[in-house]
Each structure stands twice: as structure tokens, then as C-alpha cells.
Amino acid sequence: MSYRHTTATWIISGFVLVLAGYLFYDYFESSGEGQSGYRRGPPPVVVTAATAEQQFWRSQLTSVGTVQAIQGIDVTTEVAGKVAKIDFNAGAYVETGDLLVKLDTSTEYAELRSLEAQLEKARSDEHRARQLVDRGFISEAALQQTTTDTKNFKAQVEEQRTRIHKKTIRAPFAGKLGIRQISPGELISPGTSIVTLQSISPVFVNFALPEHTFAKVYPEQTIEIQVAAYPAQIFTGKISAINPKISEKTRNFTVQALLANDEALLQPGMFADVTIDLGKQRPVIVIPVSSVTFNAFGESVFFVRQSAQQSGLSGTGTPTAPEAGRDQSRDSHAPEHPPALIAERGFIKTGERRGLMVEVLKGVQAGDRIVTAGQIKIDEGASIIISDDDVLQTAKPRPKEP
Template sequence: MTKRLLIMLGCIVVLIAGIAFGFYLHIQKLIASSPKPSAQTVTTTKVAAAEWQPQLSSVGTVTAYRGVDVTSEIAGLVREIKFKSGQHVKKGDLLIALNADSDIAQLQALEASAELAATVLKRDEAQLAVEGVSQAQVDADKADLKNKRALVAQQTALVEKKTIRAPFAGRLGITAINPGQYVNPGDKLVTLQTIDPIYVNFSIPQKQSSMLKVDQNLKIISDAYPEAPFAGKVNAINPVVDASSRNVQVQAKLSNEKQQLLPGMFANVSLDVGDKNKYITLPQTAITYNPYGSTVFVVKQGKDDKGAAMLKVNQVFVTTGATRGDQVAITKGLEVGQEVVTSGQLKLKNDTWIVVDNSVLPANDPNPTPQEH
């Protein structure tokens, strides 16, 4: 019985070993016959160096060189409107005439009274010379004349206030005032703006305030004219830091001959600071940002199983710096001349074979402009 049992166990072991060996041969055959991973299509670019001018960026608001809402000092009925909406006017041009008939009549009466007082004074001075009147009478006549002339001046000022003039040269806005309308003191009649030159007000964080100085060059870009940057200079720096935001307010002055910039517009401000620096730059699409660090895929030469030359990739950690437009500066991890994948990274890992197709490239412009589609 013991001998038969041993023979039976030996047969079972041999059978199991045969089955296992056959299964192993079958797996190896499947692996050998399975298709190999195909090369992945990507876009690439050569790592290059570029000079960047250090800049401070901010968003500002366009304000008029001079701007005011023209109002009336006194109440009155609008008789004439001497301008058209949007018209350019000079300093002192008549804008609106209020009804001043009664005021002019009162002025004429006061002028007549002043003339009479002057005549009385002249006659009494002649009488004083022959001792016909006392000195007190002449003094009273002089005081009366001064009083009447003062009343004339007061009434003249009142009449002048009935004619509203441009306080400075500029461009008028749109008005809703019509002839025959009654206006009260302080009512807005029309806006007047001087927009050449023009100001742009913006803020810079206090930690960057040491980089600011008057007459620094800057550029303004408005979305109304994205392809036409406006050049200007720093005109003034506020000596007080805003306690709530810890920002410093800065004012820039720009030429606006074509009057393209209008008060109230917002503008992107780029302020040049310091000397130009040289950076290794890449399109931002080339960077894969991960919790454990930023990486890129570097292209290198290799050979497949048949010895044919092919390209493959190797993942490399990099340190990124400042960004500008579509580009990002690389401060560590790459060298000029290396080839880097710029799109298609999601399907890559170390030693993945690739095929380069640069017929359509991702954006790589350091100074892009908005495009309408």
C-alpha cells in the first residue's frame, strides 16, 4: 500500500508540473504575439534663451486730464443752448444762456443810479470849492457813489452767471437740457472733458514701490485697441500707502492725440523696471504641474528592438519662474538646445516612443493680443 501511494503521488506531481509548464509556454506565446505599444504623436520645441525686460503689471483706470460736470450757480430758465453734444470747445466759449431780462433791467437801473450819484458828487465838489456845501456833504456823496457802484458790480456778476461758459478747453458730452427748461443751482448741464493728454491711475503693491520712480516708461493696452499699445510715463506717485490694500497709487500721463482713450476705460499697464534679464523659456503648455513638482518630457534618441533609430522621452523635473504671455521662464532643470514636448504629455511616460508632428503648434507668444472669433 505504501509503495502504491507513493507512485500515485508521484504521478500527480508530474501531472501538475506538466500543466504548469504548458500554461507558462502558453502565456509566453501570448506575450510574444501581442502587439507592441505604438509611438505617440506629440509636438516639440527646442529650448531657447530670450531676453525679458522686468516689468510690473497692473490694471488701471483712464481718467481725464481735466474733467467736470458743468453746472449753474443760480436758478433760471434756459433761453439758448450754444453747443452741440460731443463738440470741442475752447476756454470761455458760451455754452448756455439763461433768461436774464429782469436782471439786465435791474442792472441798467443801478447803473443810472450810479451815474446820478457821480453827477451829484461832482456838483457838490464844485460847491465845496466856493464853500457852498460842507465837507460832510461831499463825504456822504462819495460813500453813496461807492455803494451804488458796488451794487452795479454785484448785479453785473449776477447777469454774467446767467451766461454759462466753458471753464477750460475740451470735449463736451451729451446733454439732455433743452431751451425753456428750468434749472436749479448745481444741476448737471453737460460734462466737459480734456482728454489730450490723458491720465491712467493704477496701483502697485507696497513691496514693489521701491522700483517706482517718476518718468519711468510704461505701456498701456486697452481691449478697445488691443493691437495698438499706448506709450506713456509715470507722472506722479502717491506719497501715502492705502491702509486697506497696502497698495501705492500711481498716475501715468499719456498722449492721446487721436482721442482713442476715454475716461472710465480700464487698461492693462506694463511698467518697465531694471535691466533686461536672459531666461530659458518654454511654452506654458510644455509644463506638467503636479503636487510633487513641475515636470517636462525631454526628447532623446533611442533604438527599437530591430535596431531602428527612434525618438523617446524622459521625464525631468524643472523649476519655473516668471510668466509672460504664453511663455514661462525655466530657472533650473533644462539647458539651451534640448528638445521638449509641448503637447500630448497625457499619453506619455518614461521611455515612451514618440513621433513628432509640428504641423499645429501650441501658442508661444510672449506678448499675445486678444483675438475676436
């Protein structure tokens, strides 16, 4: 009996010791006596950060536009017919009047010969009628009828010659041909596209600007454009026309610029980034574009702030009551830890964007530290750690290759 009592006593004693150790560890960690020196909670999130800085930007107007040929059409036919000859090569340059396509005209020429014969007979009848009228054998009305017949056949002959002429298709202006859309022997109808013809030296670039910028643009003003096909190259031109009407739907007006395009690099339909330099500099506060979060409430960023809720500190940074009574000599030898950082959300208003940077009109001051990557993992007041690796240092505003 005594043996069983002794065993039970040892088991209960061991359980009590384990429970006491757990309670002591929990108290030790929560009171800030552990090696970490911080209260327990969610682990800090690793983010990258950048400092808002003041720069001087030249005032610019930016827009997106489309390259348009100064003259461009899809060559078609006005009359139906079978393709007898194709006299051009795809992608070739042609001059005004160069032969492109000939349609079969054998039937039309046969009809023309018939009409010419009828015209000749009508002329002969008219000549004989005039002689008979002079002799008084026929009336003036009969002569007038033969004259009308002559004019009618003459008009039919001219119409037939015009129809034959239209079956010879020539280039209406000089330019570059595209890919042909027909084949020899094919029967084509009016409006059928034969080939595209584009005059691309020079070219137009059409773009839109908001109405409040109307007074800032004028004819012969210099513009710069960039296209995705040649990201490292800047093309320059001058404004050639400004639409005097502002759209009631968009409150934008259309601007057309003329670019030389001597090397024929710009092609109709290309998407173009347009910049107009207004020649003035202004101070701006800029931050990386990646730091801005867009949502239904507006634009916001996470500021990097120093936390006041550290171990042994009150909200004002003064020692708490239990800590003030501790042995000062022991605290003087305690290791010094870096200040804890938290993320604090702030709403801002952004302006112009250039490359990887965006102008901040309201909400950020020069010198503020802003989270640039990792925002999706943090909330208001989240504990954070700043990483030394900044992905923006190797990023490029416009990739050179896809």
C-alpha cells in the same frame, strides 16, 4: 438514444473549444505576444507638448492703469433756470471762455431793475440826510441809517448781477465736449450735468506698483502702454509723479505718467497695459502659459516621461524572466515599437508673464518636455501620445480684432 448522446457530445466539445480559445487569446494578449507589444489598459490620450527653453528677457515692471484727462469735468449750473440757448455741438472742441449755454434771465433782469431803482432812491435819501445833518435838523443816527440802506441795496444789486452772470455758462478750459444732456426749454437745477468737457492732449495714465519696486521708478522715466482699441500700437510717455504714500491695505503705491496724445487716440477711462523697461537682461526658463494648471495646491505642469512599464521590460528596463528564456532568433525579427510615454505631474513656481510665455522660477529645467494642451484629460501616470499639431504656433498673444 445513441443519436442524442452524440449530439450532446458535439455541443460540449464545441463549448470547450470556444472557452479554450478565449483563454488562449486572453493569455496571449496579457503576456505581450500580441502585435501591439503593450499590456492592455486605458488607451493613450493625445496631447500636445513643448520644450522648456532658456531665453534672455529685459527686466521690466508691468502693471495695469487707467487713462485720465489732464483736466476733465461734467459742466453743470450753479443756479436753477430754464434753458434759453444751447451754443455748442456735441463732440466739438472749445476754447476757454466759449459760450455753452444761456439760461432764461427775464425774471432776474426785472428784479435787477427794481433793485437799481431802490438803490437810486437810497442814495438820494442819503444825500438829503447829509444836508439836514449839516443844518442840525436830524441826528447823526438818522444819517447812519440812510447810509446803511444805500449799502444794502448796492449789495443786492451786485448779488442780482452775479446771479444773472451765472446763468451764462462758459467753457472753463479748452477741451473736447461730449454728448449734451439737456434740451432747449428744459428746467434744470443746480448740479444738473449739461455736457462733459475733457482736455485730452496731453493725458495722464495712473497705475499702481508693489512697494518692493519703489526704488526702481523715478520721475521722467520712460513708460510704454497698450490699449485694447489699438492693440498694435505702443504709446510712450514719462513718469510725472510718484505718490510718496504706500497703501496700508494693498502695499502698493500710485504712479502717474504723462503722454502727449497728439492724435487724441487715448480717451479718459481707457484700460491700459503699462510696461516700464529697466534696461537689464536676465536669463529665464520659459514655458507656454497654457501648460500651467492652477489649483488649490499651487501651480503645476505635466512632464512628458518615458514609461519603463513596457511589454517584456521590468521597472528597470531589463527583460523579465519568461521573456529571457524565449527564442532570441524570433525576438530579433520582432518589430521595434516607439517608447511609451506617460504624464508626470510636477509642482512649479512661476514668475513674470509675457504674451503666451511665462517665466518658471522653480521646478522646470531647460529641455524638459511639458504638456501644453489636453491636461484636463490626463492624470498622474496616464499614457499619452504627442500630437504633431501645436495650437500655440497659430495663437496670438493679443487678438487684433474681437
